[in-house]
Amino acid sequence: MKKRVAAIITQYKLNSHADVIVSRLLGELGYEPQVEVVAMYVEQFTDRDLSRDLAAKHGVAICTTIEEAVAWGAPEQTIDGIVIIGEHGDYPWNEKQQHLYPRLRFMRETLAAMDRHGIRVPIFLDKHFSYDNEDARWIYEEVRTRGIPCMAGSSIPYTDYVPHFDRSFLQGGRTFFVVSHGGHESYGFHGMEVLQVLAEHRHGAETGVASVHSLAGDAMWQAMDRAEWPEALMMQALALEPELSGRHPRNECPDPALFVVTYKDGTKGYVAQLHKFATRWSFAVQDQTDASIAAYCNTGRERPYSHFTKLTQLIEEMVLYGTPPCPIERNLLTTYLINTAMESLYVGSPLSLEAWSVAYDPKK
Structure with a gap:
């Protein structure tokens, strides 16, 4: 039965x-x-x-x-x-x-x-x-x-990465840049998930997040002009979409936002919300030697949206065997990240996450 x-x-x-x-x-x-x-x-x-x-x-x-x-x-x-x-x-x-x-x-x-x-x-x-x-x-x-x-x-953390790369590279990652799209909260959450799934693989596992700062519209691009965030990594991630080759979101994205995540160990994470410009979740990761990789999350774009098959399988496995596919602390931290990003977007200033500290080992 x-x-x-x-x-x-x-x-x-x-x-x-x-x-x-x-x-x-x-x-x-x-x-x-x-x-x-x-x-x-x-x-x-x-x-x-x-x-x-x-x-x-x-x-x-x-x-x-x-x-x-x-x-x-x-x-x-x-x-x-x-x-x-x-x-x-x-x-x-x-x-x-x-x-x-x-x-x-x-x-x-x-x-x-x-x-x-x-x-x-x-x-x-x-x-x-x-x-x-x-x-x-x-x-x-x-x-x-x-x-x-x-x-x-959601289903996004369990998608395959294209192109394939050696996951051990993530252990030395110091800068993680995710390109996202859609609504700032609804799809920005997926962007935060992609960021955290990558960042939790760095040496020392997850020790927590210090702060989140959200920038919107012109403020995002002005910060880019001041070299406060890595434009080159954004363009490296966007280059994985052939239709975006040679195009810059500054000139075409009507309502951009950037979520800046500062981890307690000094690691930096970025999620660029490029609604009506980007069409997939892609990312670029740079290590301490300035070497980098880039890939995108391989989601199904039409019904029946194949990426939900893997999610459904994982739900069933948890029901059958009682074991979730990841530590629940990841889910808690990504919740904190998107909520704090939306509040920072609202108040227009960086916000501390010290009071909402979450540390975990992704292998447990």
């Missing part, structure tokens, strides 16, 4: 994260799942909703509360895993350009239901923990206290 999974979802429509993840778990999109989705809670139904038709097709219960989904089949046969997708849907924005998705509320209700029904199963939480660092820390502490295997983040 397959392991049984409950899905907690904000909105389920074509090409939403619920679609490209949960649809695979249902056996759609050419995917053969190792687990069985038995219950779904969907908070917002629209005229584009896919959940009800797919639930009817696959014999999945549509529940009216998160607790009902979490407790489906209990006490005789409890679920074996929970997938929480708080992405997409009609939710407000704050003054910092953050989308206020209810991931904290979803986690609170999920954990409360698990406690009431004596359930301890792995949880996947899509993307970053929360738009608020206090809330993110609460989620981290609560799953750790309960001993619950937890996986968060």
Whole structure:
């Protein structure tokens, strides 16, 4: 008998994260799942909703509360895993350009239901923990206290790099430059993930981040003119997109931003948000000898978005074996990074991350 999974979802429509993840778990999109989705809670139904038709097709219960989904089949046969997708849907924005998705509320209700029904199963939480660092820390502490295997983040860290390079080069990396695109928060989070997955391989593992500073518009380019950040590495990463050859984002990107991450050990990380210019996540890494490599994340650009296949496989493996694919501390740190970057963008000054220190060994 397959392991049984409950899905907690904000909105389920074509090409939403619920679609490209949960649809695979249902056996759609050419995917053969190792687990069985038995219950779904969907908070917002629209005229584009896919959940009800797919639930009817696959014999999945549509529940009216998160607790009902979490407790489906209990006490005789409890679920074996929970997938929480708080992405997409009609939710407000704050003054910092953050989308206020209810991931904290979803986690609170999920954990409360698990406690009431004596359930301890792995949880996947899509993307970053929360738009608020206090809330993110609460989620981290609560799953750790309960001993619950937890996986968060997105599909991007698990993509293949093109061209292939010797990963041992990253051990000596001192400057990491990521080119990203899309919304400053929504896709900037992916940029922070790419940065952290690279940077955590340096000698000494991850010892923490000292500060984050965000620059936008002309301020970004003026800082470039003052040689405050490595333009050459940005152009090296952009050169991996043939259609951008010889073009500079300064002249074409309407709303650029740069997130500058200063690590406690002196390592520097940069994420350039080049919306409506770049079209993929690419990066360049330089070591202490000024040698460098560049590559891009090989994501599927059309439906069914092949990079979500690997993510779905990793979710299933965690449900089956109880082992997340990376330390949860990476997910916590990338949450802190994007939240602090958005706040820095809002206040217009660098912000310390000393109070939100995260250190971890990526090999554990």
